[in-house]
Amino acid sequence: MSRTIDTLNIGDSACVSKTITETDVYLFAGITGDLNPAHVNEAASSQTAFKGRIAHGMLSAGLISAVLGMYLPGPGTIYLGQELKFTKPVHFGDTITASVTVTEKHDEKNIIKLDTVCTNQNGDVVIQGVATVMPPKA
Numbered sequence: 119m120s121r122t123i124d125t126l127n128i129g130d131s132a133c134v135s136k137t138i139t140e141t142d143v144y145l146f147a148g149i150t151g152d153l154n155p156a157h158v159n160e161a162a163s164s165q166t167a168f169k170g171r172i173a174h175g176m177l178s179a180g181l182i183s184a185v186l187g188m189y190l191p192g193p194g195t196i197y198l199g200q201e202l203k204f205t206k207p208v209h210f211g212d213t214i215t216a217s218v219t220v221t222e223k224h225d226e227k228n229i230i231k232l233d234t235v236c237t238n239q240n241g242d243v244v245i246q247g248v249a250t251v252m253p254p255k256a
Contacts, residue, residue, distance in 0.1 A: 120192035120254045132190035133217040146177045173208040181216035182234045194254030202247040213239040
């Protein structure tokens, strides 16, 4: 169910969780063309600071889009912008929870801003940022 700007309040929040699999990473690599060895080559990635393959940052960031487009504000939401900071790597098997919280409302422009945070199963922040969206109209 979609939320219009008149039904949204500062502090409203929603989240989704997903365990990131090797299949997810390979599908994302194929769709985007990002075949960086850090994601798809165990031998090469084992020589990095991460000591093995990690998920694409944008794969986890995509979970933020899922929250915005499906839950808050929901279907019909138009994504206008996103600031992201990648703070920790996401490893295969990590369960990522993407959370969004309304922080600003601009009723006259039908625009809201939301804090966006992705955490892993240990509660570590792996992504933080701010989204700007237009909620659906009534």
